Amino acid sequence: MKKGIFWILALAILALLQSGLQGYIGAYYYQIVIFVGINIILAVSLNLINGTTGQFSIGHAGFYAVGAYTSASLLYYGEPTFRGWISFLPHSAQDVVLLLFGLLAAALAAGFAGLLVGIPSLRLRGDYLAIVTLGFGEIIRVLILNINAVGAARGFLGIPEFSNFFWVYLFALITVVVVHNLVNSSYGRAFISIRDDEIAAEAMGIDTTRFKVMSFVISSMFAGIAGGLFAHFTAFLSPNTFQFTTSFYLIIMIVVGGMGSIEGAILGAILITVILEAFREFGAFRFVNFAVLLVLVMLFRPQGIVGSWSLFRKAGAR
């Protein structure tokens, strides 16, 4: 009952904001708000691997790319066919069905990619895993650069525009709720125990490999959804968006916010996205200033801004 009211209220607020937001704040700020939402999905999902399960992945941009290109190419090439199947629906409802279909495909494709990366993670630990995830992200990017059907290095133009504020923030909310519930479930306890002490976790009868792969797959699925939302918002994809620097920025978000905490990941996503936009006025010095600030934050507050503090802390949870 309480949950029902929460979701109805959330949907109502999102729909209300959707109807007026863009006209009120203008196209530029609207776009930043959207990117903040997408980064929240990415950061919260990455936090599941890096913060909760304690594995070190720096290839999140790869899953993001898989989702974005899957959904984009599916709807770019398949839109007329799919519309034919659901022609009994009104046009706007068709858009919704198409978007959800694209996002589902994005999540599945990215989840499969996560499974592929998760399997080597059975044997690798620490920095070896880090470089493999990074390498995987780069391999994905180089593959995209070589596929002509999705525009290769020129970029992918003319992707149907379906996503907007409502969908981005609805999925951001879903991501947060799902990850929060997951972390506070017996699965989440298993993830945390792997992070804290893998050997002890194994001794307690936790199938560590299974849970590690599971956290990779779930996290990648959300990254895939974020990719789909991004693709159908900007209507243009370039392989440069998915360079390993994107993964680095996501890591920065979760560490600056506070590793292992969902609130930290959300705060980090908002903060980093907004700061990077605000620093545009510094021109050539934009990233110089950003880098120095980043180093200072890490030197003087290494636990992140939020630390491991939690807004909805339940007994014993971290």
Added chain:
Amino acid sequence: MATFLQQIINGIAQGSAYALIALGYTMVYGVLRLINFAHSDVYMFGAFMGYYTANNPWIKSTFGQSLTAAAVVMLIAMVLSAGLGILIERFAYRPNRSETRFTLAFWLGILGAAAGQLMSPGFFALTLGAAIGIAIGVVGEIAGLRPVRQDSRLSLLIIAIGVSLFLENGGQVAFGADPKFFPEIIQTAQWNVVGLKVDSQQVIVLGVSIILMVLLNLLVHYTRTGKAMRAVSYNLDAAKLMGINTDRIIALTFAVGSALAAAGGILVTLLYPKIEPLMGVMPGLKAFAAAVLGGIGNMTGAMLGGLILGIAEVMAVGYGQSTYRDAIAFIILVLILLVKPDGIMGKGPTEKV
């Protein structure tokens, strides 16, 4: 067959440059357990220092186009890069580990200089901004704003990413974002050795790499400092208890690694003379992959990994599609790690319960 051997020669030249960069990664990893992402930008810095030295009128008129000129350019670039490595270690990595001073002043000084430059471009505003920043930093430090000392590899890693971002973008501001072309400091000669083309650049790259690696090996295995370096990399805390000045040894490790990266930078520009502030990113990643491939922390492994990747990459470009060039290194890395999870020469970590 002749083409194959030719590709091997090209690959060895490319690979020895990767190996030099990979050595820096592996050495720093050995002492700090840190993936030093800033290393690839020290490589870029080295190449630029070489560029400015080589274009210096005095150097040009004194040495001209000769081996001596190349040696002088390379030495100066190596020394300057070693200095940069020490600076990075001192102000970015050390505050995390031991008591340091002027960290805040250093970084605020840079921010101040950037702010001054933004307000009115010129030397005066730059120094004034830097001075104000340093003053605020010193006051802050006296007031008790000190870096938090803690043993967190993760925040160290983020700092490394930050320093790397700083050097790349600082390089774009300081050196300009447009590519530059390295002057030809050595005359190109080409020889035919049993039907294979070998040019003087390739011989120099290979020769210098071998000399540097032999010197490094002598330093690490046959001097007291080298012994201390090995001790620190084996167990930092125990080394400290044995009376080794670990901070000094770590700084020295950064200096040596950075000098090797600079040498690598100059050698690569002999083969491909285009330099730009982002030139370090891809070679850096690949060299890091090489270090991991060989077993990170292991110096022989880094050299071997560099050679494998260099040869594989040249082969892939020669026989396959050059557009996949950047993926080859990582595909090989994944394949080898699937078979040997600790790299070719790596020893698995001992697990303590």
